[in-house]
Amino acid sequence: MEGHSITKVVLLACGSFNPITNMHMRMFELARDHLEDTGQYKVVRGIISPVGDAYKKKGLIEACHRLEMTRLATESSDWVMVDSWESLQPEWVETAKVVRHHYEELLEAEQNFDDVDTIKYAKKRRIEENYHKHRDGLQLMLLCGADVLESFGIPNMWKQEDIAEIVGRHGLVCITRSNSDPYKFIHQSDLLWKYRKNIHIVREWVTNDISATHVRRSLRRGQSVRYLLPDSVIHYIKEHDLYSSESEQKNADVVLAPLQRYTGASSS
Amino acid sequence: MAARRVPLVLLACGSFNPITNQHMRLFELARDHMHSTGQYQVVGGIVSPVSDSYGKQGLVLAKHRVAMAELALQSSNWVTVDEWESQQPDWTETVVTMRYHYGRILKEYERSVGMHNNSNPSPQLKLLCGADFLDTFKIPGLWRDDHVEELVGHFGLVCVSRGELQPERAVHESDLLSYHRHNIFHVREWVKNETSATEVRRALRRGLSVKYLLPDSVIEYIHRHNLYTEDSEMRNKSAVLRPLVKQAQEPVKSLDD
Numbered sequence: 001m002e003g004h005s006i007t008k009v010v011l012l013a014c015g016s017f018n019p020i021t022n023m024h025m026r027m028f029e030l031a032r033d034h035l036e037d038t039g040q041y042k043v044v045r046g047i048i049s050p051v052g053d054a055y056k057k058k059g060l061i062e063a064c065h066r067l068e069m070t071r072l073a074t075e076s077s078d079w080v081m082v083d084s085w086e087s088l089q090p091e092w093v094e095t096a097k098v099v100r101h102h103y104e105e106l107l108e109a110e111q112n113f114d115d116v117d118t119i120k121y122a123k124k125r126r127i128e129e130n131y132h133k134h135r136d137g138l139q140l141m142l143l144c145g146a147d148v149l150e151s152f153g154i155p156n157m158w159k160q161e162d163i164a165e166i167v168g169r170h171g172l173v174c175i176t177r178s179n180s181d182p183y184k185f186i187h188q189s190d191l192l193w194k195y196r197k198n199i200h201i202v203r204e205w206v207t208n209d210i211s212a213t214h215v216r217r218s219l220r221r222g223q224s225v226r227y228l229l230p231d232s233v234i235h236y237i238k239e240h241d242l243y244s245s246e247s248e249q250k251n252a253d254v255v256l257a258p259l260q261r262y263t264g265a266s267s268s
Numbered sequence: 269m270a271a272r273r274v275p276l277v278l279l280a281c282g283s284f285n286p287i288t289n290q291h292m293r294l295f296e297l298a299r300d301h302m303h304s305t306g307q308y309q310v311v312g313g314i315v316s317p318v319s320d321s322y323g324k325q326g327l328v329l330a331k332h333r334v335a336m337a338e339l340a341l342q343s344s345n346w347v348t349v350d351e352w353e354s355q356q357p358d359w360t361e362t363v364v365t366m367r368y369h370y371g372r373i374l375k376e377y378e379r380s381v382g383m384h385n386n387s388n389p390s391p392q393l394k395l396l397c398g399a400d401f402l403d404t405f406k407i408p409g410l411w412r413d414d415h416v417e418e419l420v421g422h423f424g425l426v427c428v429s430r431g432e433l434q435p436e437r438a439v440h441e442s443d444l445l446s447y448h449r450h451n452i453f454h455v456r457e458w459v460k461n462e463t464s465a466t467e468v469r470r471a472l473r474r475g476l477s478v479k480y481l482l483p484d485s486v487i488e489y490i491h492r493h494n495l496y497t498e499d500s501e502m503r504n505k506s507a508v509l510r511p512l513v514k515q516a517q518e519p520v521k522s523l524d525d
């Protein structure tokens with residue numbers, strides 16, 4: 001068939017989701033509209049992957065709660081879902097590994113769909129071959145905010161080869177707010193510049209800054225967070241009495257997992 | 269002995285074209301703020317969509333705007349929609365709407381509390397609005413001076429802004445508003461959220477998603493009735509806003525009559 005082919009895309013968002021807010025959900029909607037507007041993509045699924053407790057971020061509450069809140073928030077969506085794999089791992093998992101895991105799962109699902117060969121090793125080999133070949137058929141892209149893009153520049157936060165894998169082999173969809181300049185950031189990084197074609201910048205013309213930090217702050221102060229996140233999530237928070245001054249102090253004196261891991265490696 | 273809190277009802281007038289999560293946030297923020305002053309007990313909230321005769325560009329039929337607001341507020345246990353203003357034959361001045369609602373609130377209150385119980389403070393009705401509202405007082409012909417006086421002096425304003433100082437500056441720059449500054453309550457929403465009904469309509473025209481900006485039930489209603497198209501936005505395009513015409517013609521009864 002002549003003419004351009006449409007690439008199927010799955011969007012993957014990694015983060016604390018502490019808690020999930022309407023802004024997180026909006027990111028998916030904006031990304032989908034943007035990609036499909038190019039005429040080159042069809043977004044078929046969205047995956048929210050809350051980080052594991054071992055990330056050790058200040059104020060991070062238990063993964064089981066964050067998973068359930070995310071599940072409640074995605075209930076009304078017919079294409080965005082929550083995935084627990086990352087949060088169930090005993091150690092913190094690098095984002096590149098999470099991307100790799102989900103990409104492999106997606107490929108396998110595609111394989112199973114049209115594969116009659118049940119010999120496991122042949123299937124595994126086919127998956128590895130298709131890891132590069134299938135790029136035109138299905139793509140997994142990491143969905144994030146401008147702050148994640150800019151975190152690529154923070155020393156010891158990311159391994160260079162991980163960044164290369166994410167933007168080189170997969171893709172990045174970055175939702176920006178009006179006060180940041182992602183293009184400049186990309187321009188100033190040789191690595192990002194090399195893969196600029198795989199970085200999709202979605203300009204959020206209408207600022208929507210409902211951050212989880214703000215939500216937690218309002219909750220601590222007994223202020224209303226209604227209409228900033230789904231009612232079902234608010235109800236869950238109240239029911240389980242999450243987000244207090246105590247919960248915000250969790251991990252206060254602990255070093256963030258990636259910094260701990262990479263700083264340790266570089267000193268050896 | 270601690271002073272009893274004044275029962276307070278918040279009234280929001282506007283197009284609600286359509287109602288969004290941002291509108292409903294105004295009520296939540298205002299309630300939290302007025303409670304925290306220690307002087308008020310917010311007992312109710314009223315959404316009063318403007319009538320079709322307002323003549324604003326892109327305004328869809330009041331029956332739809334009222335229906336959408338009802339859907340949005342179904343899950344609220346303290347804010348309701350009121351159709352009175354939308355059903356009046358002509359556009360109604362904001363103070364007239366306020367007088368109407370205040371009359372009802374007072375009657376209701378007196379019925380439930382008893383006329384002879386003087387120790388309880390009377391209920392109050394204040395207008396809930398966004399920061400840009402204060403700037404509309406400057407637009408020639410849009411407001412009568414005696415109405416502004418009654419609105420801020422007699423009733424009072426609860427003005428929600430996004431952390432900028434513009435509303436306080438607007439009060440400072442107006443002698444009338446400054447005089448009544450004790451009756452203008454400034455509520456700050458620190459979260460920058462520019463999601464307006466205008467943006468929502470724009471997104472809908474372009475076939476873009478508005479999910480999570482307004483309740484699913486309202487989005488469904490909009491699609492079912494095919495509201496907010498390029499055509500709907502052209503409605504009233506060359507019309508003059510009704511207040512500008514009406515207020516140039518005849519005066520309305522003032523409070524002293």
